[in-house]
Amino acid sequence: MKVMTIMENKIKVLAVDDEKFNLMLLKGCLKADQYEIVGCTNAVDALQEYKKQYFDVLLLDVLMPGIDGFELRKLIRGIDKEKPIIFLTALVDDVNTTMLNQISWDPYTYYMNKSYSKKLLSNKIEQAVEVYRSKRMMESYYNKLETEMDVAGDLQKLLLPDWCVLNKAFCASFIYLPCAKVSGDIYELFQIYGDKYLFFVGDIAGHGMQAALYMAAVQSFLKVAAAGKDVKPHNLLNQLNSFFCNELGSGTYMTCLVAVVDFGSNHISIQSAGHPGLVGCSANNEKVWQIGDHNKGGMPIGWFAENKYTEDDTSDAVFEDDTVIIGCSDGLMDLTNKDNVSMSDDDRNELIGMLSVSSDVITIPYRIMKSMEQIGFDHNPDDVCVVAFKKQLKNEKLIIKRIPPQISNVSKTAIEFSNFIQEKTGNLELAAKIELLISEYLNNVIIHGMNSKQSSKNIICMSLMVDEHDIVLRGLDRGKIWEFSPNTNDVNADGGSSAGNAATSGRGLQIIRDITDHVTHDTYYGLNETVFYVKY
Amino acid sequence: MKKTIIDYMIESLEVSAEDAAELFDMYLETLDEHCVKMQAAVDKADFAEIRLLTHSLTGCSGNVGAEYIVEAVRELNAAAKALNKEQCQAAFAELLTRRDTLHNA
Numbered sequence: 001m002k003v004m005t006i007m008e009n010k011i012k013v014l015a016v017d018d019e020k021f022n023l024m025l026l027k028g029c030l031k032a033d034q035y036e037i038v039g040c041t042n043a044v045d046a047l048q049e050y051k052k053q054y055f056d057v058l059l060l061d062v063l064m065p066g067i068d069g070f071e072l073r074k075l076i077r078g079i080d081k082e083k084p085i086i087f088l089t090a091l092v093d094d095v096n097t098t099m100l101n102q103i104s105w106d107p108y109t110y111y112m113n114k115s116y117s118k119k120l121l122s123n124k125i126e127q128a129v130e131v132y133r134s135k136r137m138m139e140s141y142y143n144k145l146e147t148e149m150d151v152a153g154d155l156q157k158l159l160l161p162d163w164c165v166l167n168k169a170f171c172a173s174f175i176y177l178p179c180a181k182v183s184g185d186i187y188e189l190f191q192i193y194g195d196k197y198l199f200f201v202g203d204i205a206g207h208g209m210q211a212a213l214y215m216a217a218v219q220s221f222l223k224v225a226a227a228g229k230d231v232k233p234h235n236l237l238n239q240l241n242s243f244f245c246n247e248l249g250s251g252t253y254m255t256c257l258v259a260v261v262d263f264g265s266n267h268i269s270i271q272s273a274g275h276p277g278l279v280g281c282s283a284n285n286e287k288v289w290q291i292g293d294h295n296k297g298g299m300p301i302g303w304f305a306e307n308k309y310t311e312d313d314t315s316d317a318v319f320e321d322d323t324v325i326i327g328c329s330d331g332l333m334d335l336t337n338k339d340n341v342s343m344s345d346d347d348r349n350e351l352i353g354m355l356s357v358s359s360d361v362i363t364i365p366y367r368i369m370k371s372m373e374q375i376g377f378d379h380n381p382d383d384v385c386v387v388a389f390k391k392q393l394k395n396e397k398l399i400i401k402r403i404p405p406q407i408s409n410v411s412k413t414a415i416e417f418s419n420f421i422q423e424k425t426g427n428l429e430l431a432a433k434i435e436l437l438i439s440e441y442l443n444n445v446i447i448h449g450m451n452s453k454q455s456s457k458n459i460i461c462m463s464l465m466v467d468e469h470d471i472v473l474r475g476l477d478r479g480k481i482w483e484f485s486p487n488t489n490d491v492n493a494d495g496g497s498s499a500g501n502a503a504t505s506g507r508g509l510q511i512i513r514d515i516t517d518h519v520t521h522d523t524y525y526g527l528n529e530t531v532f533y534v535k536y
Numbered sequence: 537m538k539k540t541i542i543d544y545m546i547e548s549l550e551v552s553a554e555d556a557a558e559l560f561d562m563y564l565e566t567l568d569e570h571c572v573k574m575q576a577a578v579d580k581a582d583f584a585e586i587r588l589l590t591h592s593l594t595g596c597s598g599n600v601g602a603e604y605i606v607e608a609v610r611e612l613n614a615a616a617k618a619l620n621k622e623q624c625q626a627a628f629a630e631l632l633t634r635r636d637t638l639h640n641a
Contacts, residue, residue, distance in 0.1 A: 021566040021596050028559055029549040063591055090595030115598040118550040 011129050012054060013037045016046040016072065017061040017088070022114070026059065029118050030125075043067035047075055055083070056129045062089040062099075070102055073109065082108045082135065084128035090114040108132070149181040149209065156182055156212050157457060159219055161189060163478060164362055164461045165389075166402055169195060169263040172389035175365040175525060177331070177380065184211025185329045185385035186256070188222055195264030198226045198236075201387055202256030202275065202301075203329040210252065217248060233258040233271035237301065237309035240273075245305035253302035257327060259292075263391050266321065271314040272297035276330055279349065280323045281356035281364075288349040288356070291325055292317045324361045324390045326352065331384035332368075337376040351375075361390040362461060362476060366524035373525070397424065400463035404456050405446045405479070414438040417464050417473075424466045430536045434471060437515045437532060438462070441475055444509070449479025449528070471534040481523050537604055538641035544601030563600050567593070567635055574612075578621075578628045586616035586624060608634050 015026050015037055023039035030037055038055070040046035043066060050058075058076065060069040067075075073085055087103055087110070103111050110128055112121065157176070165172040174187050184204035192198050200222055204211040218240070225231070225239050236258050244254065255274040262268070270278060270292040277294035281287070292315035299307060319325060336342045343351075351371055352364075359367045365386040372378065399420045403409050418435035422428060442460065450458060461476040512519070518533040538560065545556040570593045577585040590613035597605040608631040615623035 017595075019566070019592050019596055021562055022599060024562055025549070025559060025596075025599050028551045028555050031551075031555075061595070063588065065588075088595075090591055090598055113598070114595040115601070117548040 009056075009133075010034055010036050011056045011125060013057055013059060013125065014046060014050060014055040015039045015059040016041075016043065016064070016069070017059075018042060018064040019061070022061070022088075029121065035125075043069075043072040043075070046072060050076060050079065056132065057084045057086065057125055059086050059088055059125075062087055073106065077106070082132060084108050084110065084132050086110045086112055086124055086128060088112050088114050088116065146181075152209060152212055153178065153181040153183075156215065159216055160187060160457075162402070162457055162459050164402060164459060164476065165189065166392070166400055166461070168392060169197060170261075170389050170392050171361045171400075172387065173362040173365055174385060174387040175369055175527075177369070177384040179331070179380050179383050180208060182209060182212035183383040183385075184215055184254075185331065185383040186215050186218055187327075187385050187387050188219060189387070189389060190223070190227065192226055192231055192260065193228055195262050197261045197263065198222070198231060199259040199261050199325075199327065199387075199389070200256065201327040201329060201385065202254050203331070203383065203385075204254045205252050214248060214252060214254070218243075218254065231260055232311065233260060233269055233314050234309040234311050237271060237273050237298065241301050241305070241307060241309070244302035248302075251302075253300045255300045255330065259327075261325075261389075266319050266391065267316065268292065268319060268325070269314050269316050271309060273309065274298070274300035276328055276333060278325050278327045279352065280319060280325050281352055282320065282322045282324060283357055283360070284322065286350075286353040286357055288353040291319065319391075321391050321393055324356060324364060324388050326364065326368075327387045329383060329385040331380065331382035332372075332386055334380075334382045335372055335377040335384065336379045336381065338379070340379070343372070343377050361388050363524055363527065363529060364388045366527040369525040395465075397466045398463060400461070403442065403460040403462055405450045405458050405460055405477075407443070407446055410439055410442045410446065413442060413462065417462070420464060421466065421471065425536065427536055430471065430534070433515045433534065434464070434473065437473065437512060437534070440509075440511050441473075441530065441532070445475065445477045445479055445528075449477060469535055471532075471536060473532040473534070475528075475530045475532075477528050477530075478526055479528065481526065481528065537638055540604075541600050541602050548601065549599075559600065563596065563602070564639060566596050567605065567638070570596075571632060571635060574628060574631070578624050581621045581624070583616040583619050583624070587613060590616065602638070605631070605634055605638065 011034055013030065013035055015023055017023050018041050020041060023041070027037050027039065038049055040049055043064060060072060062069040069087055076083060076085065085108065103109055110124055112124055160176060161174070163173055163175070172189050176183065176185065176187070184206055186200065186202040186204070188198065188200040190198055202218065204214045221240065221243050225236060240256070257270065257272045257275040257278065259268050259270040259278065268291060274297070278291040279288050280291045296313045296315045298309045298313055334342060352368060355364060355367045355371060365388050368386055369384070399417060401413060401416070403413050414435040417438050418431040421434050422431040445460060458478050463474045465472040512532070515534060516532045517535045520531045522529045541563070542556045542560055545551050545559060546553060551559065570589055574586065574589050577589060590609050593609045594606055594613070597609060608627065612624060612627035612631055615627045
């Protein structure tokens with residue numbers, strides 16, 4: 001950072017004294033090149049002058065007819081609370097506690113006797129201006145840094161997988177909560193080859209820019225090191241350790257968990273480098289179990305260049321088709337309540353177990369965070385990342401899609417879902433209704449719920465299940481938190497859905513109410529879940 | 537006395553000899569203006585006005601190192617504080633004398 005010195009800029013002085021001679025004297029005394037002085041003989045003129053142009057410092061007389069120096073300072077403070085003000089007064093003989101208090105309550109006010117010398121006055125002015133300018137420079141630098149951190153945070157989110165991933169092999173979702181603007185947490189789940197996928201979750205020490213840059217470097221490294229290769233967890237950890245110690249080499253470290261998941265054979269090979277292990281749950285029971293052996297594993301990446309991760313420390317496990325596998329960074333374990341107490345592993349697993357019965361893989365990371373918050377564990381000293389994934393099962397009665405939040409995708413999606421209904425039920429009227437319902441819902445979410453968040457990362461997840469007598473349409477979006485009140489025709493009764501939030505047609509919510517038999521709506525830590533039931 | 541003031545300005549305020557001479561003349565004008573106003577205030581025994589004027593004159597005189605004037609002005613200020621008209625008149629007379637001396641220097 002370049003700190004501007006006094007000599008680089010002229011100091012603009014506003015001098016206020018009802019005695020013209022004193023102003024002349026000041027101008028004569030401070031005539032040198034580094035000063036530019038504007039003089040005023042009363043507070044009103046001084047205030048106008050102050051509003052007209054920039055000044056570095058004010059020299060004020062205390063006793064002036066009309067508005068005195070202290071009153072003028074009050075008016076100036078209404079504009080700039082930190083502008084340096086130097087009182088020049090002949091009241092030296094009358095200085096008392098009251099006057100000293102009046103001068104000194106303001107930390108940016110200084111005092112000088114009128115019998116000043118040029119040296120003393122210049123020193124005082126330069127000292128006051130230097131303090132002010134340095135503070136301004138620091139603030140400006142800090143603001144710039146904040147803006148850059150915002151951009152870095154946005155870019156970092158772009159590097160992460162979408163919050164919801166659906167493909168032929170698996171469904172996955174994650175919640176990513178940096179405790180600062182950028183985070184050192186990492187999550188990846190991508191295909192290596194065939195049915196094999198690499199699951200990676202990590203936590204780089206620290207939360208700031210350095211951690212974020214390391215996170216980006218590790219993500220790039222993983223793609224190069226793993227994609228298309230027969231990766232084993234310990235080999236990848238060894239490569240990462242070498243990358244950290246030899247290429248990045250700044251003394252930081254990372255805990256992580258590497259898993260090679262085969263969705264064809266339901267097999268998973270896991271090795272942890274000082275990172276929390278994976279747990280499994282399912283909608284069939286309230287139990288949560290460890291995936292693999294949590295006692296196996298090695299030390300964090302980056303601690304010792306000589307450290308070798310071995311195959312013996314890899315644990316293998318199989319999972320059922322309906323197993324939801326959950327991984328996290330230790331930020332989840334570090335969430336504390338108001339007494340600074342974190343939740344025990346048993347209590348957290350019990351909570352996840354209870355949630356797994358009523359949740360699905362896509363909502364569970366968000367439901368976990370919401371439940372933790374609801375029971376008071378909402379103090380977040382570390383970045384938090386929670387990931388859930390599950391094997392994708394074929395279901396002839398289900399269609400599930402990720403929809404990028406652009407209006408151009410609305411009709412396409414509505415028609416695709418409508419065709420699915422037509423194919424499964426042969427009911428044209430029902431298909432038309434569902435097409436209209438999806439159009440209205442997506443329009444509402446994209447236009448009103450995501451007006452400033454139409455990033456391609458903010459995809460909407462929609463699923464439609466054809467039951468024997470019901471169509472169950474579910475939408476998940478991360479737009480504006482909204483509420484839906486299905487039992488009223490009053491559009492304004494919907495939370496935040498007055499004129500500005502109604503559908504584009506202005507009839508959207510009414511149409512939704514007319515088509516559906518029942519609607520539920522919930523919000524889990526920024527994830528909106530809306531479920532529409534249509535009988536046929 | 538004039539030399540003391542001019543030397544003070546050159547040394548302490550670091551102004552040129554030319555500027556110091558000009559500022560000295562301006563100071564005398566200011567002193568005269570104050571004395572005119574002071575006369576009226578003393579005649580009316582307007583002690584508050586006397587204190588304001590003495591404050592202002594103390595500032596101007598102190599700025600140029602005119603201690604000889606400052607002393608007289610302080611006497612006048614003290615008399616005004618004490619609400620003593622006779623003392624004010626005597627102190628003001630002394631101020632005028634010193635002013636005249638300065639004029640004739």
